[in-house]
Amino acid sequence: MIQLTVAGDSESTARTTAERIAAAIADARAERGVAHISLAGGRTPARTYRVLARIVDDWSGVHCWFGDERCVPLDDPDSNHRLIVENLLDNASQPHPTIHPVTGAADDPAAAAAAYEQELRAALPGDPPQLDVALLGLGEDGHTASLFPNDPVLEEQERLCVSVHGTKPPFERITLTLPILRAARKTIVLAEGAGKAWAIQQLMAGPTTRIPASMLDGGEEIELIVDHTAAPG
């Protein structure tokens, strides 16, 4: 079931999203003393990460994972790891959250994806391993993480992390797959801009629309947070 939140302008969208993530972190830490969150790449969430760094004052026990990563060096301008370092880590209070980068993706994507999956399976409870919150973006074509339309990886049932050739540059990527994303306790999809309106409309219409983001719907609630320019009419 998709819950739509129209948060207003970019700043209020970032704050609303950051507050949801902070609340999920607090709930998980209160319950189990630890919180595992997966973070989105792309441009939209940068502001959210800067707000999140400001509103969370205790990061102990928080583990940040990547919903996807580009197969570039971790300090490359296109790297999602660099996005998190520059917007979250560089602004967060000490002790910092534990960041789990996808290492080696630039050299051997398949091996890096397999290693990341093993790291997730070792660190998270459950089978499939359960994230406390998964923050995901939304592409204009309805992709999310690096799960692109019509990619056979959308039917993956066993592997939790794979390498893909995507349709958005940089094309070589690593992505979490639907089994682990569907198992998350809370899923937040963040989208801004009129260009996302079609994808949002498809997402709201439910799984029959077959865009990757619509296939996230595994029963747990998904909150779709949008700014006023992306909001469905």
Ligand code: 6PG
């Ligand atoms: C990535 C993202 C990807 C992104 C969407 C939206 O690594 O590219 O994970 O899924 O969230 O493409 O990107 P923008 O926020 O830049 O529009």
